[in-house]
Amino acid sequence: MNSMPASTGGRCSACPTSSACGCAPNGELDLEFRLIAITANDVRSGRLTTHDVNTRDVNFARYCEECLREGIDPHTAVEAEALRPGLLRQRLDETIEGLVDDVVRQWNIEARTEEAEREILDKPPAADENQ
Incomplete structure (x- = not known):
């Protein structure tokens, strides 16, 4: 990812x-x-529906470089629709849940810190024992 x-x-x-x-x-x-949808491993597996690449596309050179870097034939492409809907939904759910978990974790840390700071500020000053 x-x-x-x-x-x-x-x-x-x-x-x-x-x-x-x-x-x-x-x-x-x-x-x-x-x-997050289709990974290089998905393309390498050969199980997805493929089609020829439009080599006249202005982005072909960049696409070709990326494919070669990932070890994929740059003359074959797949569409997002080639992925089973259930697998696509699973990947999306896992990614979204991971992001939400990170936000919630950070929020909980900040809430605990704020609570601890409030407790310190709410404590009355200690009485001077020498008085």
């Missing part, structure tokens, strides 16, 4: 001037793209 930072000029329509929705303070969307 590859992660690539997104460079978008998009703005958050929910809150263009604040970060209440999780966007950056300047209103820019904070996106991360992950390739």
